[in-house]
Amino acid sequence: MYDYTAQNDDELAFNKGQIINVLNKEDPDWWKGEVNGQVGLFPSNYVKLTTDMDPSQQ
Template structure:
């Protein structure tokens, strides 16, 4: 069973490290310093996000949530 934090949906985060996406079947690849839109946040430590029109999963520990993005 997955528990999701729907309050995080629509938030933006900035990647702290590069992630190849290989550690997850539907991993989202990104470099350090990129902005990712959070689609859903799982209590298991994996979040689904979107970057450049591509959706995938990444470890929450690789990003920092931005307080405001505009």
């Protein structure tokens, strides 16, 4: 939904429209994810969840 610029070394920067692989949602405000080989925390309210497409539908 929004661009996010990391403020700390453990945070994940991304641009609007990038797909983030969510690794952990234990904290409702800060999720852990991976994008372009980088892993870090990001604010959950900056993203919108989508579901993976079933491979049989591709």
